[in-house]
Amino acid sequence: MSSVAAAIMGFAGGMVGGLLGVGGGVLFVPALVIFMDETQVRAEATSLLAIVPVALVAVWRQLGYGNVRVRDGLVIGALSPIGVGIGVVTSNSIPQRALELTFAALALVIAAQLVIRALRPRPDAQEESA
Amino acid sequence: MASRTLKLAAIGTAGGAFSGLLGVGGGSVIVPLLIVWLGYGAREATGTSLMAIVVIAAVAVTLQAFYGNVDPPNAALVGIPAIGGALAGTALQQRIPERTISLLFAGLLVVVAGKLILS
Numbered sequence: 001m002s003s004v005a006a007a008i009m010g011f012a013g014g015m016v017g018g019l020l021g022v023g024g025g026v027l028f029v030p031a032l033v034i035f036m037d038e039t040q041v042r043a044e045a046t047s048l049l050a051i052v053p054v055a056l057v058a059v060w061r062q063l064g065y066g067n068v069r070v071r072d073g074l075v076i077g078a079l080s081p082i083g084v085g086i087g088v089v090t091s092n093s094i095p096q097r098a099l100e101l102t103f104a105a106l107a108l109v110i111a112a113q114l115v116i117r118a119l120r121p122r123p124d125a126q127e128e129s130a
Numbered sequence: 131m132a133s134r135t136l137k138l139a140a141i142g143t144a145g146g147a148f149s150g151l152l153g154v155g156g157g158s159v160i161v162p163l164l165i166v167w168l169g170y171g172a173r174e175a176t177g178t179s180l181m182a183i184v185v186i187a188a189v190a191v192t193l194q195a196f197y198g199n200v201d202p203p204n205a206a207l208v209g210i211p212a213i214g215g216a217l218a219g220t221a222l223q224q225r226i227p228e229r230t231i232s233l234l235f236a237g238l239l240v241v242v243a244g245k246l247i248l249s
Contacts, residue, residue, distance in 0.1 A: 006204075007211045014212030018219025020235050021176025022157030023183050026242065028208045036204050045199035048191035050209030054216045055183040061220040062177030069174060072164075073181025075135065076142035080156055080186045083146025090147070103148065104246040110162045111239035117166065118229040118236070 006035040010050070018058045023051035137167055142182065149186070156186050158242055161235060172231035173223065 013027030025047040032043035062068050091099060141163045145156030157179045164175035194200050223231060 003207055006207055010208030011211035011215040013208065014215025014217075015219040015222075016215075016238070017157075017180075017212070018216035018221075019176075019223050020157075020219075020231070020238055021161045021179040022238070023187060024212055024216075026158070026238070028212070031208050032201075032204055036207070038201065038204065042199050042201060045191065045194035045197070046201040046205045047208070048187045048194060049200050049202065049205035050212060051183065051187040052191060053209055054212045055180045055187060057213050058216040058220050059177065059180045059184060061217065062173075062180060065173070065177070065220070065224055067173045067177030068181050069170075069178045070181060072138055073178040074185065075138045076145065076160060076178070077182035077185025079139050079142030080146030080149075080182065081189055083143035084149055084190070085146075086143065087147035087149065100246040100249060104243040107158070107239045107243040107246070110166065111236040111243070113166050114162055114232045114236040114239070118232040 002035040006031045009035070013050075014054050014058075017051075017054055018061070021058075023047075024054055025051055134168070141167070145182065146186065149190070157183050158239060162239065165232065172228040172235070176223065176231065 009027050009031035010024075013024035013031070016022065016027060017024035025044070028047035028050050029040075029043045032038040032046055033040060036043075038046060059068060059073075063070075141160055144163065145159045148159045149156050160179040160182055161172075161175045164170040164178060165172060170178065191200060
């Protein structure tokens with residue numbers, strides 16, 4: 001029964017991923033921890049494997065809709081391992097709790113900016129805000 | 131043009147750092163930065179983010195596999211239904227206004243922030 005629940009959460013994670021352009025790990029990881037008794041580390045690693053085909057299928061569809069800037073996506077993807085390295089080193093030198101709270105605050109600031117933009121009269125140009 | 135490439139590089143690094151620090155997916159950083167910083171439309175931001183995620187997840191899962199942390203049967207258990215979900219999600223996305231996508235994304239960020247605060 002718990003594998004059915006995990007599969008349902010998997011479907012929901014894929015839906016969130018396709019809709020919002022994220023991998024779906026936000027739901028895959030808890031599904032694996034809660035329903036399949038994976039440890040946090042194994043759940044995160046296993047979630048990554050699930051994300052690869054999900055993101056591939058979503059990108060294939062989005063390419064068809066003309067919503068992918070391939071070069072930009074590849075530049076971002078190629079450089080992110082540098083960031084991962086910086087992140088891992090930093091996380092071992094700064095208290096985890098301070099990091100969590102800092103990023104939570106950052107996420108809320110970005111959320112507020114998205115809401116402000118969404119509610120503003122439509123700026124059509126490729127403007128760059130400071 | 132050069133400053134644009136620098137911004138893309140910064141977004142990639144930030145997305146990676148976020149994942150390396152907290153295990154949060156890079157997409158939750160990449161999408162809003164593309165919108166707020168580079169003026170992407172919400173749909174383009176999500177499509178381009180997914181392109182980056184393919185690369186990021188493929189590299190990361192290869193590394194994790196060396197540590198023996200990956201469980202393929204469980205990945206299939208959530209991943210195969212998720213492919214159906216992704217098809218539904220991308221199709222649905224084409225039918226809703228861009229500002230609705232942005233607002234939904236803001237909701238996702240609030241959930242992420244909540245998880246970090248409560249963890």
